[in-house]
Amino acid sequence: MKIAILSSKQSHMEAIRQVLVDGTLRQVMLFEGGLDRLAAIADQERPDIIILDDVCCQQAELAMLEKSTLRYPGMAFILLCENASAEFLINAMRSGVRDVLHLPIEAPALLGTVARVEQKLKMASAPQAQGKVIAFIACKGGSGATFLASNLGYILAEKEAANVVLLDLNLQFGDASLFVSDHVPSNTLADVADNISRLDASFLAASLVHVLPKYGVLAAPEDPEHAVEIKPEHIDTLLNVAKANYDYVILDVGRQLNAMSVKALDHADVIFPVLQETLPFIRDTKRLLHTMQVLGYPKNKIHTIVNRYVKGGDISLSDVESTLGLKVFKTIPNSYESVSASVNQGVPIMKIAKHDPVTKALSEIAHHLVEGQHAKSGGWLSHIFHSA
Ligand SMILES: Nc1ncnc2c1ncn2[C@@H]1O[C@H](COP(=O)(O)OP(=O)(O)OP(=O)(O)O)[C@@H](O)[C@H]1O
Ligand SMILES: [Mg+2]
Numbered sequence: 001m002k003i004a005i006l007s008s009k010q011s012h013m014e015a016i017r018q019v020l021v022d023g024t025l026r027q028v029m030l031f032e033g034g035l036d037r038l039a040a041i042a043d044q045e046r047p048d049i050i051i052l053d054d055v056c057c058q059q060a061e062l063a064m065l066e067k068s069t070l071r072y073p074g075m076a077f078i079l080l081c082e083n084a085s086a087e088f089l090i091n092a093m094r095s096g097v098r099d100v101l102h103l104p105i106e107a108p109a110l111l112g113t114v115a116r117v118e119q120k121l122k123m124a125s126a127p128q129a130q131g132k133v134i135a136f137i138a139c140k141g142g143s144g145a146t147f148l149a150s151n152l153g154y155i156l157a158e159k160e161a162a163n164v165v166l167l168d169l170n171l172q173f174g175d176a177s178l179f180v181s182d183h184v185p186s187n188t189l190a191d192v193a194d195n196i197s198r199l200d201a202s203f204l205a206a207s208l209v210h211v212l213p214k215y216g217v218l219a220a221p222e223d224p225e226h227a228v229e230i231k232p233e234h235i236d237t238l239l240n241v242a243k244a245n246y247d248y249v250i251l252d253v254g255r256q257l258n259a260m261s262v263k264a265l266d267h268a269d270v271i272f273p274v275l276q277e278t279l280p281f282i283r284d285t286k287r288l289l290h291t292m293q294v295l296g297y298p299k300n301k302i303h304t305i306v307n308r309y310v311k312g313g314d315i316s317l318s319d320v321e322s323t324l325g326l327k328v329f330k331t332i333p334n335s336y337e338s339v340s341a342s343v344n345q346g347v348p349i350m351k352i353a354k355h356d357p358v359t360k361a362l363s364e365i366a367h368h369l370v371e372g373q374h375a376k377s378g379g380w381l382s383h384i385f386h387s388a
Helices: 010-021 035-045 059-071 086-094 107-125 145-158 176-180 189-194 202-207 233-247 261-265 279-294 317-324 336-345 356-375 382-388
Strands: 003-005 027-032 050-053 076-082 101-102 132-138 164-168 209-213 215-218 249-253 269-277 305-309 330-332
Touching: 003 010, 003 035, 003 305, 010 050, 010 107, 027 035, 035 050, 035 059, 050 107, 059 076, 059 086, 086 101, 101 107, 107 382, 132 145, 132 261, 132 356, 145 164, 145 176, 145 209, 145 215, 145 249, 145 269, 145 336, 145 356, 164 233, 176 215, 189 233, 202 233, 215 330, 233 249, 233 261, 249 261, 269 279, 279 317, 305 317, 330 356, 336 356
Parallel strands: 003 027, 003 050, 050 076, 076 101, 132 249, 132 269, 164 215, 164 249, 269 305, 305 330
Antiparallel strands: 209 215
Protein backbone atom coordinates (compact mmCIF):
# COMPACT_ATOMS: atom_id res chain seq x y z
CA MET A 1 0.00 0.00 0.00
CA LYS A 2 1.16 3.48 -0.85
CA ILE A 3 0.47 6.07 1.83
CA ALA A 4 1.06 9.84 1.52
CA ILE A 5 1.25 12.07 4.58
CA LEU A 6 0.62 15.77 4.15
CA SER A 7 1.53 17.95 7.13
CA SER A 8 2.87 21.35 7.94
CA LYS A 9 5.16 19.90 10.61
CA GLN A 10 8.20 17.87 9.49
CA SER A 11 8.76 16.26 12.91
CA HIS A 12 5.16 15.24 13.19
CA MET A 13 5.20 13.58 9.78
CA GLU A 14 8.35 11.69 10.62
CA ALA A 15 6.79 10.30 13.80
CA ILE A 16 3.71 9.11 11.92
CA ARG A 17 5.89 7.55 9.27
CA GLN A 18 7.82 5.60 11.90
CA VAL A 19 4.60 4.19 13.32
CA LEU A 20 3.30 3.14 9.91
CA VAL A 21 6.39 1.55 8.39
CA ASP A 22 7.46 -0.35 11.47
CA GLY A 23 7.93 -3.96 10.32
CA THR A 24 5.67 -3.60 7.27
CA LEU A 25 6.03 -3.24 3.53
CA ARG A 26 4.11 0.02 3.45
CA GLN A 27 5.51 2.69 1.21
CA VAL A 28 5.11 6.00 3.04
CA MET A 29 5.76 9.37 1.38
CA LEU A 30 6.01 12.68 3.24
CA PHE A 31 4.85 16.02 1.86
CA GLU A 32 5.38 19.18 3.84
CA GLY A 33 2.84 21.93 3.32
CA GLY A 34 -0.83 22.80 3.40
CA LEU A 35 -4.02 21.64 1.77
CA ASP A 36 -3.18 23.49 -1.45
CA ARG A 37 -0.71 20.69 -2.25
CA LEU A 38 -3.35 17.93 -2.01
CA ALA A 39 -4.63 17.89 -5.60
CA ALA A 40 -1.12 17.65 -7.04
CA ILE A 41 -0.11 14.84 -4.66
CA ALA A 42 -3.22 12.87 -5.52
CA ASP A 43 -2.76 13.43 -9.27
CA GLN A 44 0.94 12.70 -9.40
CA GLU A 45 1.48 9.99 -6.81
CA ARG A 46 -1.91 8.25 -6.78
CA PRO A 47 -1.45 6.93 -3.25
CA ASP A 48 -3.93 4.42 -1.84
CA ILE A 49 -4.30 6.44 1.37
CA ILE A 50 -3.66 10.12 2.12
CA ILE A 51 -3.26 11.19 5.74
CA LEU A 52 -3.89 14.89 6.26
CA ASP A 53 -2.25 15.96 9.49
CA ASP A 54 -3.79 19.10 10.93
CA VAL A 55 -4.13 20.72 7.52
CA CYS A 56 -7.85 20.38 6.93
CA CYS A 57 -9.71 21.08 10.10
CA GLN A 58 -11.85 24.04 9.12
CA GLN A 59 -15.27 23.80 7.53
CA ALA A 60 -14.17 25.98 4.61
CA GLU A 61 -11.30 23.65 3.80
CA LEU A 62 -13.59 20.67 3.35
CA ALA A 63 -14.81 22.00 0.00
CA MET A 64 -11.22 21.87 -1.26
CA LEU A 65 -10.80 18.35 0.01
CA GLU A 66 -14.05 17.26 -1.61
CA LYS A 67 -12.65 17.97 -5.07
CA SER A 68 -10.03 15.26 -4.51
CA THR A 69 -12.39 12.74 -2.91
CA LEU A 70 -14.73 13.11 -5.89
CA ARG A 71 -11.93 12.85 -8.40
CA TYR A 72 -10.46 9.74 -6.75
CA PRO A 73 -13.28 7.69 -5.22
CA GLY A 74 -10.95 4.71 -4.75
CA MET A 75 -8.51 6.72 -2.58
CA ALA A 76 -8.94 6.81 1.21
CA PHE A 77 -8.50 10.09 3.09
CA ILE A 78 -7.75 10.13 6.82
CA LEU A 79 -7.90 13.42 8.71
CA LEU A 80 -5.98 14.07 11.92
CA CYS A 81 -7.60 17.01 13.75
CA GLU A 82 -7.56 18.66 17.12
CA ASN A 83 -10.96 19.29 18.69
CA ALA A 84 -13.06 18.28 15.70
CA SER A 85 -16.66 19.25 16.43
CA ALA A 86 -19.59 16.93 15.78
CA GLU A 87 -20.69 19.23 12.99
CA PHE A 88 -17.25 19.08 11.41
CA LEU A 89 -17.30 15.28 11.54
CA ILE A 90 -20.62 15.11 9.72
CA ASN A 91 -19.47 17.56 7.09
CA ALA A 92 -16.23 15.63 6.66
CA MET A 93 -18.28 12.50 5.99
CA ARG A 94 -20.33 14.42 3.44
CA SER A 95 -17.10 15.46 1.75
CA GLY A 96 -16.16 11.82 1.26
CA VAL A 97 -13.88 11.34 4.30
CA ARG A 98 -14.64 8.24 6.32
CA ASP A 99 -12.02 8.55 9.08
CA VAL A 100 -11.22 11.49 11.33
CA LEU A 101 -8.80 10.86 14.21
CA HIS A 102 -8.20 13.16 17.13
CA LEU A 103 -4.86 14.82 17.80
CA PRO A 104 -2.61 14.13 19.62
CA ILE A 105 -2.66 10.83 17.79
CA GLU A 106 -2.10 7.51 19.58
CA ALA A 107 -0.13 4.90 17.61
CA PRO A 108 -2.65 2.03 18.13
CA ALA A 109 -5.58 4.17 16.95
CA LEU A 110 -3.71 5.24 13.83
CA LEU A 111 -2.48 1.72 13.04
CA GLY A 112 -5.93 0.25 13.59
CA THR A 113 -7.57 2.76 11.27
CA VAL A 114 -4.96 2.36 8.54
CA ALA A 115 -5.16 -1.45 8.71
CA ARG A 116 -8.95 -1.34 8.41
CA VAL A 117 -8.81 1.05 5.44
CA GLU A 118 -6.20 -1.15 3.76
CA GLN A 119 -8.39 -4.19 4.23
CA LYS A 120 -11.35 -2.36 2.71
CA LEU A 121 -9.32 -1.19 -0.28
CA LYS A 122 -7.97 -4.70 -0.87
CA MET A 123 -11.44 -6.20 -0.80
CA ALA A 124 -12.76 -3.56 -3.17
CA SER A 125 -9.97 -4.17 -5.69
CA ALA A 126 -9.95 -7.98 -5.52
CA PRO A 127 -11.95 -9.49 -8.37
CA GLN A 128 -15.07 -11.13 -6.97
CA ALA A 129 -14.90 -14.90 -7.16
CA GLN A 130 -17.56 -16.12 -9.54
CA GLY A 131 -18.86 -19.65 -9.71
CA LYS A 132 -19.08 -21.43 -13.04
CA VAL A 133 -22.51 -21.95 -14.54
CA ILE A 134 -23.12 -25.32 -16.17
CA ALA A 135 -26.42 -25.74 -18.00
CA PHE A 136 -28.00 -29.05 -18.95
CA ILE A 137 -30.63 -28.96 -21.65
CA ALA A 138 -32.62 -31.96 -22.86
CA CYS A 139 -32.67 -32.14 -26.64
CA LYS A 140 -35.90 -34.09 -26.26
CA GLY A 141 -37.93 -35.44 -23.34
CA GLY A 142 -36.43 -38.35 -21.48
CA SER A 143 -32.84 -37.70 -22.60
CA GLY A 144 -31.48 -38.06 -19.08
CA ALA A 145 -30.59 -34.37 -18.63
CA THR A 146 -32.06 -34.18 -15.13
CA PHE A 147 -30.45 -37.43 -14.03
CA LEU A 148 -27.03 -36.28 -15.28
CA ALA A 149 -27.32 -32.72 -13.91
CA SER A 150 -28.41 -33.81 -10.43
CA ASN A 151 -25.79 -36.56 -10.17
CA LEU A 152 -22.97 -34.42 -11.55
CA GLY A 153 -23.75 -31.93 -8.78
CA TYR A 154 -23.48 -34.67 -6.18
CA ILE A 155 -20.14 -35.90 -7.51
CA LEU A 156 -18.67 -32.38 -7.76
CA ALA A 157 -19.51 -31.80 -4.10
CA GLU A 158 -18.58 -35.25 -2.78
CA LYS A 159 -15.48 -36.10 -4.80
CA GLU A 160 -14.16 -32.68 -5.79
CA ALA A 161 -15.11 -30.89 -2.55
CA ALA A 162 -16.77 -28.09 -4.50
CA ASN A 163 -19.66 -25.97 -3.25
CA VAL A 164 -22.51 -26.75 -5.60
CA VAL A 165 -26.06 -25.58 -6.13
CA LEU A 166 -28.46 -27.08 -8.65
CA LEU A 167 -31.27 -24.82 -9.82
CA ASP A 168 -34.24 -26.65 -11.29
CA LEU A 169 -35.62 -24.29 -13.91
CA ASN A 170 -38.26 -26.67 -15.29
CA LEU A 171 -41.38 -24.65 -14.64
CA GLN A 172 -43.83 -27.33 -15.72
CA PHE A 173 -42.51 -30.69 -14.60
CA GLY A 174 -39.44 -30.01 -12.48
CA ASP A 175 -38.26 -33.11 -10.64
CA ALA A 176 -34.51 -32.65 -10.10
CA SER A 177 -34.59 -32.72 -6.28
CA LEU A 178 -36.32 -36.13 -6.34
CA PHE A 179 -33.38 -37.68 -8.20
CA VAL A 180 -31.00 -37.13 -5.30
CA SER A 181 -33.15 -36.70 -2.20
CA ASP A 182 -36.32 -38.01 -0.59
CA HIS A 183 -37.00 -34.74 1.22
CA VAL A 184 -40.06 -32.80 0.25
CA PRO A 185 -38.79 -29.33 -0.60
CA SER A 186 -40.17 -26.75 1.82
CA ASN A 187 -39.28 -23.91 -0.53
CA THR A 188 -39.07 -23.75 -4.30
CA LEU A 189 -38.07 -21.41 -7.08
CA ALA A 190 -41.54 -19.82 -6.73
CA ASP A 191 -40.80 -18.75 -3.11
CA VAL A 192 -37.47 -17.30 -4.21
CA ALA A 193 -39.21 -15.36 -7.01
CA ASP A 194 -41.87 -14.13 -4.56
CA ASN A 195 -39.17 -12.70 -2.28
CA ILE A 196 -36.66 -11.72 -4.93
CA SER A 197 -35.87 -8.33 -3.33
CA ARG A 198 -34.72 -10.14 -0.16
CA LEU A 199 -32.60 -12.73 -1.94
CA ASP A 200 -29.10 -13.09 -0.55
CA ALA A 201 -26.71 -15.96 0.28
CA SER A 202 -28.54 -17.05 3.43
CA PHE A 203 -32.02 -16.78 1.94
CA LEU A 204 -30.90 -18.90 -1.01
CA ALA A 205 -29.24 -21.48 1.25
CA ALA A 206 -32.39 -21.69 3.40
CA SER A 207 -34.49 -22.35 0.29
CA LEU A 208 -32.48 -25.40 -0.81
CA VAL A 209 -33.00 -29.12 -0.29
CA HIS A 210 -29.66 -30.04 1.30
CA VAL A 211 -28.34 -33.26 -0.19
CA LEU A 212 -24.80 -32.89 1.19
CA PRO A 213 -23.25 -30.15 3.31
CA LYS A 214 -21.80 -28.76 0.06
CA TYR A 215 -24.66 -29.61 -2.29
CA GLY A 216 -28.12 -28.08 -2.35
CA VAL A 217 -30.96 -28.17 -4.85
CA LEU A 218 -33.45 -25.40 -5.46
CA ALA A 219 -36.56 -27.31 -6.45
CA ALA A 220 -38.91 -26.26 -9.23
CA PRO A 221 -42.37 -24.93 -8.28
CA GLU A 222 -44.67 -27.75 -7.24
CA ASP A 223 -47.36 -26.80 -9.76
CA PRO A 224 -47.51 -24.77 -12.97
CA GLU A 225 -49.84 -22.28 -11.26
CA HIS A 226 -46.96 -21.06 -9.11
CA ALA A 227 -44.62 -21.05 -12.07
CA VAL A 228 -46.50 -18.13 -13.61
CA GLU A 229 -45.02 -15.83 -10.97
CA ILE A 230 -41.46 -16.52 -12.14
CA LYS A 231 -40.23 -13.85 -14.51
CA PRO A 232 -37.09 -13.77 -16.66
CA GLU A 233 -35.67 -10.88 -14.64
CA HIS A 234 -35.81 -13.05 -11.50
CA ILE A 235 -33.39 -15.43 -13.20
CA ASP A 236 -30.72 -12.73 -13.50
CA THR A 237 -30.94 -11.91 -9.80
CA LEU A 238 -31.01 -15.57 -8.76
CA LEU A 239 -28.00 -16.44 -10.90
CA ASN A 240 -25.99 -13.46 -9.71
CA VAL A 241 -26.53 -14.47 -6.08
CA ALA A 242 -25.82 -18.14 -6.86
CA LYS A 243 -22.62 -17.37 -8.78
CA ALA A 244 -21.31 -15.19 -5.98
CA ASN A 245 -21.79 -17.96 -3.40
CA TYR A 246 -21.12 -21.34 -5.05
CA ASP A 247 -18.23 -22.79 -7.05
CA TYR A 248 -20.61 -24.46 -9.48
CA VAL A 249 -24.13 -23.46 -10.37
CA ILE A 250 -25.77 -26.29 -12.28
CA LEU A 251 -28.92 -25.50 -14.23
CA ASP A 252 -31.51 -28.03 -15.28
CA VAL A 253 -33.02 -26.01 -18.09
CA GLY A 254 -35.44 -28.73 -19.25
CA ARG A 255 -36.41 -28.98 -22.86
CA GLN A 256 -38.07 -25.67 -23.61
CA LEU A 257 -36.37 -22.62 -24.96
CA ASN A 258 -38.30 -19.62 -23.73
CA ALA A 259 -37.53 -16.14 -22.38
CA MET A 260 -36.59 -17.61 -19.03
CA SER A 261 -34.38 -20.45 -20.18
CA VAL A 262 -32.61 -18.15 -22.63
CA LYS A 263 -31.88 -15.76 -19.76
CA ALA A 264 -30.43 -18.69 -17.84
CA LEU A 265 -28.35 -19.92 -20.79
CA ASP A 266 -26.95 -16.40 -21.22
CA HIS A 267 -25.21 -16.90 -17.87
CA ALA A 268 -23.86 -20.35 -18.74
CA ASP A 269 -20.13 -20.95 -19.13
CA VAL A 270 -20.82 -24.43 -20.47
CA ILE A 271 -23.99 -25.78 -22.07
CA PHE A 272 -24.47 -29.55 -22.16
CA PRO A 273 -27.24 -30.54 -24.60
CA VAL A 274 -28.16 -34.15 -23.79
CA LEU A 275 -29.27 -36.55 -26.52
CA GLN A 276 -29.47 -40.22 -27.27
CA GLU A 277 -28.44 -42.05 -30.41
CA THR A 278 -31.78 -42.28 -32.16
CA LEU A 279 -33.01 -40.36 -35.17
CA PRO A 280 -35.72 -38.33 -33.37
CA PHE A 281 -33.13 -37.19 -30.82
CA ILE A 282 -30.60 -36.30 -33.48
CA ARG A 283 -33.22 -34.32 -35.43
CA ASP A 284 -34.24 -32.32 -32.37
CA THR A 285 -30.62 -31.77 -31.38
CA LYS A 286 -29.88 -30.31 -34.79
CA ARG A 287 -32.79 -27.89 -34.38
CA LEU A 288 -31.68 -26.95 -30.87
CA LEU A 289 -28.09 -26.35 -31.97
CA HIS A 290 -29.33 -24.15 -34.79
CA THR A 291 -31.44 -22.09 -32.37
CA MET A 292 -28.45 -21.73 -30.06
CA GLN A 293 -26.38 -20.51 -32.96
CA VAL A 294 -29.08 -17.93 -33.81
CA LEU A 295 -29.04 -16.87 -30.15
CA GLY A 296 -25.34 -16.17 -30.56
CA TYR A 297 -23.89 -18.80 -28.21
CA PRO A 298 -20.34 -19.58 -29.30
CA LYS A 299 -19.68 -23.17 -30.37
CA ASN A 300 -16.97 -23.62 -27.78
CA LYS A 301 -19.56 -23.13 -25.05
CA ILE A 302 -21.68 -26.04 -26.30
CA HIS A 303 -20.67 -29.62 -25.47
CA THR A 304 -23.09 -32.32 -26.53
CA ILE A 305 -23.43 -35.41 -24.35
CA VAL A 306 -24.72 -38.66 -25.82
CA ASN A 307 -26.48 -40.48 -23.01
CA ARG A 308 -27.37 -44.20 -22.82
CA TYR A 309 -24.64 -44.86 -25.35
CA VAL A 310 -24.26 -48.46 -26.54
CA LYS A 311 -21.29 -49.35 -28.70
CA GLY A 312 -22.15 -50.89 -32.07
CA GLY A 313 -25.68 -49.47 -32.28
CA ASP A 314 -27.52 -48.69 -35.54
CA ILE A 315 -26.18 -45.18 -35.65
CA SER A 316 -22.48 -44.64 -35.02
CA LEU A 317 -20.98 -41.77 -33.09
CA SER A 318 -19.32 -40.43 -36.20
CA ASP A 319 -22.73 -40.41 -37.95
CA VAL A 320 -24.06 -38.30 -35.10
CA GLU A 321 -21.07 -35.98 -35.30
CA SER A 322 -21.28 -35.48 -39.05
CA THR A 323 -25.04 -34.82 -38.88
CA LEU A 324 -24.68 -32.33 -36.06
CA GLY A 325 -21.52 -30.76 -37.46
CA LEU A 326 -19.69 -30.94 -34.16
CA LYS A 327 -17.76 -33.40 -32.04
CA VAL A 328 -19.62 -35.24 -29.31
CA PHE A 329 -18.08 -34.15 -26.07
CA LYS A 330 -18.78 -37.23 -23.97
CA THR A 331 -20.73 -40.46 -24.04
CA ILE A 332 -22.46 -41.82 -20.95
CA PRO A 333 -23.04 -45.57 -21.09
CA ASN A 334 -26.45 -47.14 -20.82
CA SER A 335 -26.76 -48.73 -17.41
CA TYR A 336 -30.36 -49.67 -16.88
CA GLU A 337 -30.17 -51.41 -13.52
CA SER A 338 -28.05 -48.95 -11.57
CA VAL A 339 -29.71 -45.87 -13.03
CA SER A 340 -33.21 -47.26 -12.39
CA ALA A 341 -32.29 -48.12 -8.80
CA SER A 342 -30.89 -44.63 -8.27
CA VAL A 343 -33.84 -42.86 -9.86
CA ASN A 344 -36.49 -45.01 -8.18
CA GLN A 345 -34.98 -44.64 -4.70
CA GLY A 346 -34.01 -40.98 -5.12
CA VAL A 347 -30.44 -41.82 -4.14
CA PRO A 348 -27.45 -40.48 -6.15
CA ILE A 349 -25.88 -43.14 -8.35
CA MET A 350 -22.47 -42.59 -6.78
CA LYS A 351 -23.93 -43.64 -3.44
CA ILE A 352 -25.49 -46.89 -4.61
CA ALA A 353 -23.27 -47.88 -7.54
CA LYS A 354 -19.84 -46.40 -6.94
CA HIS A 355 -18.15 -48.42 -9.67
CA ASP A 356 -20.87 -48.25 -12.27
CA PRO A 357 -19.66 -46.99 -15.69
CA VAL A 358 -22.19 -44.12 -15.45
CA THR A 359 -20.67 -43.01 -12.12
CA LYS A 360 -17.24 -43.23 -13.70
CA ALA A 361 -18.22 -41.14 -16.75
CA LEU A 362 -19.84 -38.47 -14.54
CA SER A 363 -16.79 -38.44 -12.27
CA GLU A 364 -14.61 -37.79 -15.32
CA ILE A 365 -16.74 -34.82 -16.32
CA ALA A 366 -16.64 -33.47 -12.75
CA HIS A 367 -12.89 -33.84 -12.55
CA HIS A 368 -12.31 -32.20 -15.92
CA LEU A 369 -14.55 -29.27 -14.99
CA VAL A 370 -12.49 -28.67 -11.87
CA GLU A 371 -9.20 -29.12 -13.71
CA GLY A 372 -10.32 -26.91 -16.57
CA GLN A 373 -11.18 -24.14 -14.16
CA HIS A 374 -7.77 -24.22 -12.51
CA ALA A 375 -5.73 -24.60 -15.71
CA LYS A 376 -4.60 -21.34 -17.26
CA SER A 377 -4.15 -23.00 -20.64
CA GLY A 378 -4.32 -26.47 -22.07
CA GLY A 379 -6.93 -28.91 -20.76
CA TRP A 380 -10.08 -29.41 -22.70
CA LEU A 381 -12.28 -27.03 -20.75
CA SER A 382 -9.73 -24.37 -19.95
CA HIS A 383 -10.47 -22.52 -23.19
CA ILE A 384 -14.12 -22.24 -22.14
CA PHE A 385 -13.44 -20.97 -18.69
CA HIS A 386 -10.64 -18.63 -19.71
CA SER A 387 -11.67 -17.39 -23.14
CA ALA A 388 -14.66 -15.23 -22.24
N1 LIG B 1 -27.28 -43.57 -18.61
C1 LIG B 1 -28.50 -44.08 -18.39
N2 LIG B 1 -28.69 -45.40 -18.39
C2 LIG B 1 -29.92 -45.91 -18.19
N3 LIG B 1 -31.01 -45.19 -17.97
C3 LIG B 1 -30.91 -43.88 -17.96
C4 LIG B 1 -29.64 -43.23 -18.16
N4 LIG B 1 -29.83 -41.90 -18.06
C5 LIG B 1 -31.14 -41.70 -17.82
N5 LIG B 1 -31.80 -42.87 -17.77
C6 LIG B 1 -33.26 -43.06 -17.57
O1 LIG B 1 -33.96 -42.09 -18.30
C7 LIG B 1 -35.01 -41.56 -17.54
C8 LIG B 1 -35.25 -40.13 -17.94
O2 LIG B 1 -34.21 -39.34 -17.43
P1 LIG B 1 -34.42 -37.80 -17.06
O3 LIG B 1 -35.70 -37.60 -16.32
O4 LIG B 1 -33.17 -37.35 -16.44
O5 LIG B 1 -34.57 -37.18 -18.51
P2 LIG B 1 -34.87 -35.66 -18.89
O6 LIG B 1 -34.14 -35.39 -20.15
O7 LIG B 1 -34.61 -34.79 -17.75
O8 LIG B 1 -36.42 -35.76 -19.18
P3 LIG B 1 -37.54 -34.62 -19.10
O9 LIG B 1 -37.59 -34.04 -20.46
O10 LIG B 1 -38.78 -35.37 -18.74
O11 LIG B 1 -37.13 -33.63 -18.08
C9 LIG B 1 -34.56 -41.72 -16.10
O12 LIG B 1 -35.66 -41.93 -15.28
C10 LIG B 1 -33.65 -42.92 -16.10
O13 LIG B 1 -34.37 -44.07 -15.72
MG1 LIG C 1 -35.83 -33.44 -16.73
